[in-house]
């Protein structure tokens with residue numbers, strides 16, 4: 145683990161003062177495939193925490209909306225601080241403290257994109273500065289491998305929970321794996337990070353006769369249909385299936 149740039153807890157404002165908060169802080173990781181409600185849950189946790197008078201900071205990286213926010217497909221969205229691989233999360237929190245703000249908890253969406261070092265920084269904020277961290281992210285990438293951030297969260301989190309809302313494969317079985325679809329075809333090679341949605345591009349859905357050659361989307365599949373590469377009927381909108 146990297147050495148800490150932060151000073152002793154007595155420089156931390158009230159929220160980081162262990163004597164006022166005897167209960168230990170926690171690093172909790174909620175994970176699942178795309179579309180299982182992770183961002184919705186992130187906003188719900190934030191809502192419930194802030195209702196208790198606690199002060200949180202929302203963090204994300206590469207939200208589908210293209211904006212620095214946590215956005216849920218249910219329709220909720222909230223502004224968030226955009227991270228990149230070079231962000232030291234401890235310094236980000238220290239700057240809040242320096243500006244006189246309390247930081248009781250962090251909500252981290254798209255946590256699969258964190259580096260291992262950033263997960264370690266989050267763990268330090270929990271252990272040394274009593275900041276609760278709630279992280280939300282994908283379990284596996286389009287090749288069925290753990291993302292690096294996810295792996296480190298599995299290794300370090302106090303509590304790891306699979307999000308309970310089931311995403312269904314087109315066959316009706318629980319979908320666990322994220323297929324990447326480019327131009328209508330499932331691909332198994334490419335960059336690990338390609339930000340895109342599960343919905344087909346609107347123009348493809350309208351035409352219902354294929355997808356643009358460069359259009360990228362993701363589709364959640366059960367293990368059998370992932371390994372067979374079978375995408376099933378093409379989704380054209382809520383409750384509609386068109387034959388491919």
Ligand SMILES: Nc1ncnc2c1ncn2[C@@H]1O[C@H](COP(=O)(O)OP(=O)(O)O)[C@@H](O)[C@H]1O
Nearest residue numbers: 177178179180181182183184185215216217218
């Ligand atoms: N119109 C809708 N009505 C109710 N629930 C919806 C609607 N649209 C999306 N959802 C729910 O939102 C879920 C996706 O939530 P979201 O937080 O965006 O997922 P994730 O962050 O895991 O990708 C879907 O699985 C579905 O349960």
Ligand SMILES: Cc1cn([C@H]2C[C@H](O)[C@@H](COP(=O)(O)O)O2)c(=O)[nH]c1=O
Nearest residue numbers: 178179208285286322336337338339340
């Ligand atoms: C599987 C997979 C996904 N991504 C991207 C696609 C989306 O922008 C996000 C996940 O968003 P969600 O809130 O969970 O729906 O991750 C990626 O870059 N690489 C992948 O392999």
